[in-house]
């Protein structure tokens with residue numbers, strides 16, 4: 276058995292770190308700090324961080340086949356040119372909901388960029404309910420809306436055979452699955468595959484591993500959990516030294532390391548003294564399971 280090691284590799288003091296994405300070509304981890312309106316890229320070899328400021332809360336970032344990145348900024352799907360730090364709007368959603376913003380997003384195996392929205396929070400997990408929707412941006416820049424009535428649109432990923440779409444609406448305290456048609460981007464047959472236990476708190480970001488099991492970051496639960504979506508059972512719990520764990524992805528050599536983001540917002544002074552690495556980037560090694568490479572937006 277390998278032994279698990281957890282290390283804060285970057286004390287970034289993110290207010291709300293999110294959307295970790297491994298970029299193999301640069302040996303880097305991309306992530307965002309949502310309320311700080313920053314997209315960051317941490318070079319795992321030089322340990323150097325680059326930060327690009329944008330003009331609205333940025334909730335997710337993803338790779339783009341044409342080069343550069345895509346990001347969800349405010350209620351806009353955007354292209355982000357890293358070299359000159361310019362942002363180009365590809366599409367806008369929720370135009371009638373001025374208090375909404377995008378939250379978590381990820382690219383599907385066919386290169387569509389999925390992301391959902393939520394009402395802006397007044398405090399972590401405190402917000403006007405049922406205001407969000409789930410969308411995807413097709414490679415031709417058309418937007419498809421899947422459903423509305425979402426509270427906090429969060430973690431998402433696809434099964435290894437691309438036939439299932441996994442999705443988290445945080446305030447449902449569950450992980451859901453849909454049948455997925457990769458050719459059309461349609462989802463159907465929603466069902467729940469895992470119900471959170473009390474001390475696991477709020478389900479947030481999620482990623483799949485190379486064995487088809489799901490890893491869910493537990494906001495306020497200070498842990499990531501590994502779930503078997505077929506049996507609905509939790510297989511493993513990995514605790515971190517911070518409570519507000521927000522998301523996770525695999526990266527590093529052969530995707531054998533896990534990276535976890537977390538938040539500082541919502542912590543009081545005493546909590547911050549106890550958890551000085553809150554808002555940092557954590558690396559977990561020795562899990563004994565690998566992840567898969569992220570997909571790139573095809574438009």
Ligand SMILES: O=C(O)[C@H](O)[C@@H](O)[C@H](O)[C@H](O)CO
Nearest residue numbers: 293399400445477479494521
């Ligand atoms: O990171 C996110 O997904 C949200 O934008 C955050 O605000 C918190 O995670 C949320 O409050 C917990 O549910």
Ligand SMILES: [Zn+2]
Nearest residue numbers: 379429479480
């Ligand atoms: Zn999230």
